[in-house]
């Protein structure tokens with residue numbers, strides 16, 4: 001049986017997010033789809049899975065809601081269902097940037113480029129390419145020559161930018177993220193900070209990898225995704241591995257969480273090294289009393 005995984009977001013005003021979320025949760029449970037959805041007064045951001053029939057119904061029904069007609073979905077067919085439950089949360093933003101003054105992408109945002117246009121711009125020697133994602137996402141895969149903001153969380157990116165503003169001043173800047181939701185605010189933020197020429201990749205890395213002509217060229221490594229698949233291939237022309245094993249530095253695309261639950265750091269690690277280093281990032285974590293790896297071995 002085939003399952004379909006959807007990735008989607010839409011910036012649209014939701015007057016009463018709490019009520020919307022409650023109704024939406026009932027609807028999803030009734031339909032039998034699983035996934036993780038964030039609802040806010042500024043819109044919806046979700047990733048969801050189910051049978052092809054269930055997810056097709058979901059897309060049709062969501063588009064029928066007033067204000068959601070323009071929503072676009074990225075979809076993948078998988079052999080297994082990557083989600084096991086449904087979670088819907090109400091938050092202040094659909095991606096937390098936590099700015100003193102929020103960005104409304106309907107008012108200010110970078111120019112959208114379709115994958116083909118983005119592909120061309122990437123080859124312009126005068127552009128600055130910047131990733132909008134977290135360090136562990138970058139480490140598994142990224143566009144060639146892209147700047148890596150050293151951040152663990154999206155909301156750290158404004159202060160990272162203010163420290164590195166000289167990299168961007170007077171330049172043409174290309175931003176990208178997984179599906180596009182982060183870039184709408186991040187590219188708007190860049191413009192508000194005085195960077196005039198800002199472009200964002202429409203539909204993000206996921207859409208870029210699906211374009212029949214571009215086929216993910218210039219993307220090295222894989223794209224990190226927030227479900228049990230962990231990563232998906234993007235470059236179908238000349239793929240390379242950029243991930244490096246945390247312990248040995250050898251090519252590796254396998255993520256584990258540090259076995260110390262109070263650390264939980266994401267590390268790239270081969271099966272072999274997971275055993276050797278007991279799934280732990282350092283000696284302190286390896287000997288931590290709550291270490292999952294040690295507890296599992298003892299039980």
Ligand SMILES: [Zn+2]
Nearest residue numbers: 258263281285
């Ligand atoms: Zn650790």
